[in-house]
Amino acid sequence: MQAALAGFSLGMSLIVAIGAQNAFVLRQGIVRAHVFPVAAICAASDAVLIAAGVAGFGALTGALPWLETAMxxxxxxxxxxxxxxxWRAAWLGEGALRAGAAAGSLRAAVLTCLALTWLNPHVYLDTVMLLGAVSAQYEDRxxxxxxxxAASVLFFFTLAYAARLLAPVFARPAAWRVLDLGIGAxxxxxxxxxxxxQ
Incomplete structure:
Protein backbone atom coordinates (compact mmCIF):
# COMPACT_ATOMS: atom_id res chain seq x y z
CA MET A 1 0.00 0.00 0.00
CA GLN A 2 2.90 2.34 0.73
CA ALA A 3 4.28 1.86 -2.78
CA ALA A 4 0.85 2.51 -4.33
CA LEU A 5 0.43 5.74 -2.33
CA ALA A 6 3.92 6.87 -3.32
CA GLY A 7 3.15 6.14 -6.97
CA PHE A 8 -0.16 7.98 -6.72
CA SER A 9 1.45 11.05 -5.10
CA LEU A 10 4.35 11.27 -7.54
CA GLY A 11 2.12 10.56 -10.54
CA MET A 12 -0.34 13.27 -9.53
CA SER A 13 2.42 15.83 -8.92
CA LEU A 14 3.82 15.23 -12.42
CA ILE A 15 0.42 15.47 -14.16
CA VAL A 16 -1.10 18.49 -12.43
CA ALA A 17 1.16 21.14 -13.99
CA ILE A 18 -0.57 22.82 -16.92
CA GLY A 19 0.81 21.66 -20.21
CA ALA A 20 -0.22 21.07 -23.78
CA GLN A 21 -2.12 17.88 -23.05
CA ASN A 22 -3.97 19.31 -20.02
CA ALA A 23 -4.90 22.48 -21.91
CA PHE A 24 -6.39 20.36 -24.69
CA VAL A 25 -8.35 18.18 -22.24
CA LEU A 26 -9.65 21.33 -20.53
CA ARG A 27 -10.80 22.80 -23.85
CA GLN A 28 -12.57 19.61 -24.87
CA GLY A 29 -14.29 19.47 -21.50
CA ILE A 30 -15.50 23.06 -21.76
CA VAL A 31 -17.08 22.48 -25.17
CA ARG A 32 -18.29 19.02 -24.10
CA ALA A 33 -16.87 17.45 -27.23
CA HIS A 34 -15.45 13.92 -27.24
CA VAL A 35 -14.76 14.21 -23.51
CA PHE A 36 -14.68 10.50 -22.65
CA PRO A 37 -12.43 9.40 -25.55
CA VAL A 38 -9.97 12.24 -24.89
CA ALA A 39 -9.74 11.51 -21.15
CA ALA A 40 -9.49 7.78 -21.83
CA ILE A 41 -6.69 8.23 -24.39
CA CYS A 42 -4.71 10.37 -21.94
CA ALA A 43 -5.17 7.92 -19.07
CA ALA A 44 -4.46 4.84 -21.22
CA SER A 45 -1.36 6.45 -22.74
CA ASP A 46 -0.08 7.29 -19.27
CA ALA A 47 -0.72 3.70 -18.17
CA VAL A 48 1.36 2.36 -21.07
CA LEU A 49 4.17 4.83 -20.38
CA ILE A 50 4.14 4.16 -16.62
CA ALA A 51 4.24 0.41 -17.22
CA ALA A 52 7.13 0.88 -19.65
CA GLY A 53 9.04 3.02 -17.16
CA VAL A 54 8.54 0.61 -14.27
CA ALA A 55 9.56 -2.27 -16.56
CA GLY A 56 12.83 -0.48 -17.37
CA PHE A 57 12.05 0.93 -20.81
CA GLY A 58 14.03 4.07 -19.94
CA ALA A 59 17.17 2.14 -20.93
CA LEU A 60 16.10 2.52 -24.57
CA THR A 61 16.88 6.23 -24.60
CA GLY A 62 20.25 5.42 -23.07
CA ALA A 63 20.96 2.95 -25.85
CA LEU A 64 19.71 5.35 -28.56
CA PRO A 65 20.86 8.83 -27.51
CA TRP A 66 19.60 10.43 -30.74
CA LEU A 67 16.03 9.39 -29.96
CA GLU A 68 15.52 12.04 -27.26
CA THR A 69 16.81 14.81 -29.55
CA ALA A 70 14.63 13.71 -32.48
CA MET A 71 11.55 13.52 -30.26
CA TRP A 87 -3.38 32.47 -31.36
CA ARG A 88 -4.90 32.63 -34.84
CA ALA A 89 -8.20 31.40 -33.40
CA ALA A 90 -8.01 34.11 -30.72
CA TRP A 91 -7.26 36.80 -33.31
CA LEU A 92 -10.11 35.75 -35.58
CA GLY A 93 -12.51 34.86 -32.77
CA GLU A 94 -12.76 31.27 -34.00
CA GLY A 95 -12.86 29.64 -30.56
CA ALA A 96 -16.51 30.40 -29.95
CA LEU A 97 -17.35 29.35 -33.51
CA ARG A 98 -15.57 26.01 -33.09
CA ALA A 99 -17.38 25.48 -29.78
CA GLY A 100 -20.69 26.04 -31.51
CA ALA A 101 -19.72 23.59 -34.25
CA ALA A 102 -19.10 20.72 -31.81
CA ALA A 103 -15.37 21.48 -31.73
CA GLY A 104 -14.41 19.24 -34.63
CA SER A 105 -14.65 15.57 -35.41
CA LEU A 106 -13.85 12.69 -33.11
CA ARG A 107 -11.00 11.71 -35.45
CA ALA A 108 -9.43 15.17 -35.19
CA ALA A 109 -9.77 15.17 -31.41
CA VAL A 110 -8.22 11.71 -31.10
CA LEU A 111 -5.31 12.52 -33.43
CA THR A 112 -4.61 15.82 -31.65
CA CYS A 113 -4.76 14.12 -28.27
CA LEU A 114 -2.39 11.36 -29.40
CA ALA A 115 0.05 13.89 -30.85
CA LEU A 116 0.01 16.07 -27.71
CA THR A 117 0.68 12.96 -25.64
CA TRP A 118 3.16 10.90 -27.64
CA LEU A 119 5.13 13.71 -29.34
CA ASN A 120 5.97 15.35 -26.01
CA PRO A 121 9.50 14.33 -24.95
CA HIS A 122 8.83 15.49 -21.39
CA VAL A 123 6.30 12.68 -21.00
CA TYR A 124 9.14 10.21 -21.55
CA LEU A 125 11.41 11.98 -19.10
CA ASP A 126 8.73 12.33 -16.42
CA THR A 127 6.48 9.34 -16.87
CA VAL A 128 8.93 6.76 -18.20
CA MET A 129 12.31 7.67 -16.77
CA LEU A 130 11.50 9.48 -13.51
CA LEU A 131 8.65 7.22 -12.42
CA GLY A 132 10.65 4.20 -13.56
CA ALA A 133 13.69 5.27 -11.54
CA VAL A 134 11.67 6.02 -8.40
CA SER A 135 9.77 2.73 -8.67
CA ALA A 136 13.08 0.86 -8.34
CA GLN A 137 13.18 1.95 -4.68
CA TYR A 138 10.09 -0.12 -3.91
CA GLU A 139 9.79 -3.86 -3.57
CA ASP A 140 6.19 -3.63 -4.78
CA ARG A 141 6.86 -1.99 -8.15
CA ALA A 150 -4.80 5.62 -10.68
CA ALA A 151 -3.60 9.23 -10.28
CA SER A 152 -3.63 9.64 -14.05
CA VAL A 153 -7.15 8.23 -14.44
CA LEU A 154 -8.48 10.39 -11.58
CA PHE A 155 -6.83 13.57 -12.86
CA PHE A 156 -7.77 13.33 -16.55
CA PHE A 157 -11.39 12.35 -16.00
CA THR A 158 -11.84 14.98 -13.29
CA LEU A 159 -10.31 17.68 -15.48
CA ALA A 160 -12.33 16.66 -18.53
CA TYR A 161 -15.69 16.45 -16.81
CA ALA A 162 -15.26 19.28 -14.27
CA ALA A 163 -14.35 21.66 -17.12
CA ARG A 164 -18.02 21.76 -18.13
CA LEU A 165 -18.64 23.83 -14.98
CA LEU A 166 -16.82 26.63 -16.81
CA ALA A 167 -19.26 26.49 -19.74
CA PRO A 168 -21.32 29.52 -18.54
CA VAL A 169 -18.15 31.62 -18.52
CA PHE A 170 -17.41 30.54 -22.09
CA ALA A 171 -20.84 31.54 -23.34
CA ARG A 172 -19.11 34.85 -24.17
CA PRO A 173 -16.81 34.96 -27.24
CA ALA A 174 -14.31 37.14 -25.31
CA ALA A 175 -13.69 34.26 -22.89
CA TRP A 176 -12.74 32.01 -25.83
CA ARG A 177 -10.26 34.62 -27.02
CA VAL A 178 -8.63 34.68 -23.58
CA LEU A 179 -8.56 30.86 -23.41
CA ASP A 180 -7.06 30.56 -26.91
CA LEU A 181 -4.46 33.22 -26.07
CA GLY A 182 -3.57 31.35 -22.89
CA ILE A 183 -3.37 27.96 -24.59
CA GLY A 184 -1.25 29.47 -27.37
CA ALA A 185 1.12 30.99 -24.80
CA GLN A 198 15.32 22.28 -21.20
Whole structure:
Protein backbone atom coordinates (compact mmCIF):
# COMPACT_ATOMS: atom_id res chain seq x y z
CA MET A 1 0.00 0.00 0.00
CA GLN A 2 2.90 2.34 0.73
CA ALA A 3 4.28 1.86 -2.78
CA ALA A 4 0.85 2.51 -4.33
CA LEU A 5 0.43 5.74 -2.33
CA ALA A 6 3.92 6.87 -3.32
CA GLY A 7 3.15 6.14 -6.97
CA PHE A 8 -0.16 7.98 -6.72
CA SER A 9 1.45 11.05 -5.10
CA LEU A 10 4.35 11.27 -7.54
CA GLY A 11 2.12 10.56 -10.54
CA MET A 12 -0.34 13.27 -9.53
CA SER A 13 2.42 15.83 -8.92
CA LEU A 14 3.82 15.23 -12.42
CA ILE A 15 0.42 15.47 -14.16
CA VAL A 16 -1.10 18.49 -12.43
CA ALA A 17 1.16 21.14 -13.99
CA ILE A 18 -0.57 22.82 -16.92
CA GLY A 19 0.81 21.66 -20.21
CA ALA A 20 -0.22 21.07 -23.78
CA GLN A 21 -2.12 17.88 -23.05
CA ASN A 22 -3.97 19.31 -20.02
CA ALA A 23 -4.90 22.48 -21.91
CA PHE A 24 -6.39 20.36 -24.69
CA VAL A 25 -8.35 18.18 -22.24
CA LEU A 26 -9.65 21.33 -20.53
CA ARG A 27 -10.80 22.80 -23.85
CA GLN A 28 -12.57 19.61 -24.87
CA GLY A 29 -14.29 19.47 -21.50
CA ILE A 30 -15.50 23.06 -21.76
CA VAL A 31 -17.08 22.48 -25.17
CA ARG A 32 -18.29 19.02 -24.10
CA ALA A 33 -16.87 17.45 -27.23
CA HIS A 34 -15.45 13.92 -27.24
CA VAL A 35 -14.76 14.21 -23.51
CA PHE A 36 -14.68 10.50 -22.65
CA PRO A 37 -12.43 9.40 -25.55
CA VAL A 38 -9.97 12.24 -24.89
CA ALA A 39 -9.74 11.51 -21.15
CA ALA A 40 -9.49 7.78 -21.83
CA ILE A 41 -6.69 8.23 -24.39
CA CYS A 42 -4.71 10.37 -21.94
CA ALA A 43 -5.17 7.92 -19.07
CA ALA A 44 -4.46 4.84 -21.22
CA SER A 45 -1.36 6.45 -22.74
CA ASP A 46 -0.08 7.29 -19.27
CA ALA A 47 -0.72 3.70 -18.17
CA VAL A 48 1.36 2.36 -21.07
CA LEU A 49 4.17 4.83 -20.38
CA ILE A 50 4.14 4.16 -16.62
CA ALA A 51 4.24 0.41 -17.22
CA ALA A 52 7.13 0.88 -19.65
CA GLY A 53 9.04 3.02 -17.16
CA VAL A 54 8.54 0.61 -14.27
CA ALA A 55 9.56 -2.27 -16.56
CA GLY A 56 12.83 -0.48 -17.37
CA PHE A 57 12.05 0.93 -20.81
CA GLY A 58 14.03 4.07 -19.94
CA ALA A 59 17.17 2.14 -20.93
CA LEU A 60 16.10 2.52 -24.57
CA THR A 61 16.88 6.23 -24.60
CA GLY A 62 20.25 5.42 -23.07
CA ALA A 63 20.96 2.95 -25.85
CA LEU A 64 19.71 5.35 -28.56
CA PRO A 65 20.86 8.83 -27.51
CA TRP A 66 19.60 10.43 -30.74
CA LEU A 67 16.03 9.39 -29.96
CA GLU A 68 15.52 12.04 -27.26
CA THR A 69 16.81 14.81 -29.55
CA ALA A 70 14.63 13.71 -32.48
CA MET A 71 11.55 13.52 -30.26
CA UNK A 72 12.34 16.91 -28.77
CA UNK A 73 12.42 18.65 -32.19
CA UNK A 74 9.31 16.90 -33.51
CA UNK A 75 7.48 17.80 -30.30
CA UNK A 76 8.65 21.43 -30.47
CA UNK A 77 7.47 21.75 -34.08
CA UNK A 78 4.05 20.32 -33.23
CA UNK A 79 3.64 22.60 -30.19
CA UNK A 80 4.70 25.62 -32.24
CA UNK A 81 2.06 24.81 -34.86
CA UNK A 82 -0.63 24.22 -32.23
CA UNK A 83 0.26 27.41 -30.34
CA UNK A 84 0.15 29.56 -33.47
CA UNK A 85 -3.14 27.92 -34.41
CA UNK A 86 -4.57 28.87 -31.00
CA TRP A 87 -3.38 32.47 -31.36
CA ARG A 88 -4.90 32.63 -34.84
CA ALA A 89 -8.20 31.40 -33.40
CA ALA A 90 -8.01 34.11 -30.72
CA TRP A 91 -7.26 36.80 -33.31
CA LEU A 92 -10.11 35.75 -35.58
CA GLY A 93 -12.51 34.86 -32.77
CA GLU A 94 -12.76 31.27 -34.00
CA GLY A 95 -12.86 29.64 -30.56
CA ALA A 96 -16.51 30.40 -29.95
CA LEU A 97 -17.35 29.35 -33.51
CA ARG A 98 -15.57 26.01 -33.09
CA ALA A 99 -17.38 25.48 -29.78
CA GLY A 100 -20.69 26.04 -31.51
CA ALA A 101 -19.72 23.59 -34.25
CA ALA A 102 -19.10 20.72 -31.81
CA ALA A 103 -15.37 21.48 -31.73
CA GLY A 104 -14.41 19.24 -34.63
CA SER A 105 -14.65 15.57 -35.41
CA LEU A 106 -13.85 12.69 -33.11
CA ARG A 107 -11.00 11.71 -35.45
CA ALA A 108 -9.43 15.17 -35.19
CA ALA A 109 -9.77 15.17 -31.41
CA VAL A 110 -8.22 11.71 -31.10
CA LEU A 111 -5.31 12.52 -33.43
CA THR A 112 -4.61 15.82 -31.65
CA CYS A 113 -4.76 14.12 -28.27
CA LEU A 114 -2.39 11.36 -29.40
CA ALA A 115 0.05 13.89 -30.85
CA LEU A 116 0.01 16.07 -27.71
CA THR A 117 0.68 12.96 -25.64
CA TRP A 118 3.16 10.90 -27.64
CA LEU A 119 5.13 13.71 -29.34
CA ASN A 120 5.97 15.35 -26.01
CA PRO A 121 9.50 14.33 -24.95
CA HIS A 122 8.83 15.49 -21.39
CA VAL A 123 6.30 12.68 -21.00
CA TYR A 124 9.14 10.21 -21.55
CA LEU A 125 11.41 11.98 -19.10
CA ASP A 126 8.73 12.33 -16.42
CA THR A 127 6.48 9.34 -16.87
CA VAL A 128 8.93 6.76 -18.20
CA MET A 129 12.31 7.67 -16.77
CA LEU A 130 11.50 9.48 -13.51
CA LEU A 131 8.65 7.22 -12.42
CA GLY A 132 10.65 4.20 -13.56
CA ALA A 133 13.69 5.27 -11.54
CA VAL A 134 11.67 6.02 -8.40
CA SER A 135 9.77 2.73 -8.67
CA ALA A 136 13.08 0.86 -8.34
CA GLN A 137 13.18 1.95 -4.68
CA TYR A 138 10.09 -0.12 -3.91
CA GLU A 139 9.79 -3.86 -3.57
CA ASP A 140 6.19 -3.63 -4.78
CA ARG A 141 6.86 -1.99 -8.15
CA UNK A 142 3.51 -3.17 -9.49
CA UNK A 143 1.74 -1.37 -6.65
CA UNK A 144 3.75 1.76 -7.37
CA UNK A 145 2.78 1.61 -11.05
CA UNK A 146 -0.90 1.02 -10.25
CA UNK A 147 -0.88 4.00 -7.87
CA UNK A 148 0.59 6.26 -10.55
CA UNK A 149 -1.93 4.96 -13.10
CA ALA A 150 -4.80 5.62 -10.68
CA ALA A 151 -3.60 9.23 -10.28
CA SER A 152 -3.63 9.64 -14.05
CA VAL A 153 -7.15 8.23 -14.44
CA LEU A 154 -8.48 10.39 -11.58
CA PHE A 155 -6.83 13.57 -12.86
CA PHE A 156 -7.77 13.33 -16.55
CA PHE A 157 -11.39 12.35 -16.00
CA THR A 158 -11.84 14.98 -13.29
CA LEU A 159 -10.31 17.68 -15.48
CA ALA A 160 -12.33 16.66 -18.53
CA TYR A 161 -15.69 16.45 -16.81
CA ALA A 162 -15.26 19.28 -14.27
CA ALA A 163 -14.35 21.66 -17.12
CA ARG A 164 -18.02 21.76 -18.13
CA LEU A 165 -18.64 23.83 -14.98
CA LEU A 166 -16.82 26.63 -16.81
CA ALA A 167 -19.26 26.49 -19.74
CA PRO A 168 -21.32 29.52 -18.54
CA VAL A 169 -18.15 31.62 -18.52
CA PHE A 170 -17.41 30.54 -22.09
CA ALA A 171 -20.84 31.54 -23.34
CA ARG A 172 -19.11 34.85 -24.17
CA PRO A 173 -16.81 34.96 -27.24
CA ALA A 174 -14.31 37.14 -25.31
CA ALA A 175 -13.69 34.26 -22.89
CA TRP A 176 -12.74 32.01 -25.83
CA ARG A 177 -10.26 34.62 -27.02
CA VAL A 178 -8.63 34.68 -23.58
CA LEU A 179 -8.56 30.86 -23.41
CA ASP A 180 -7.06 30.56 -26.91
CA LEU A 181 -4.46 33.22 -26.07
CA GLY A 182 -3.57 31.35 -22.89
CA ILE A 183 -3.37 27.96 -24.59
CA GLY A 184 -1.25 29.47 -27.37
CA ALA A 185 1.12 30.99 -24.80
CA UNK A 186 1.48 27.65 -22.99
CA UNK A 187 2.13 25.77 -26.25
CA UNK A 188 4.70 28.29 -27.50
CA UNK A 189 6.48 28.42 -24.13
CA UNK A 190 6.70 24.61 -24.12
CA UNK A 191 7.94 24.63 -27.72
CA UNK A 192 10.66 27.13 -26.78
CA UNK A 193 11.68 25.02 -23.79
CA UNK A 194 11.92 21.90 -25.93
CA UNK A 195 13.89 23.67 -28.65
CA UNK A 196 16.36 25.02 -26.06
CA UNK A 197 16.83 21.56 -24.62
CA GLN A 198 15.32 22.28 -21.20
Missing amino acids: RWVGAAFLLWYGLRS TGFALGAM VMLALAARLASG
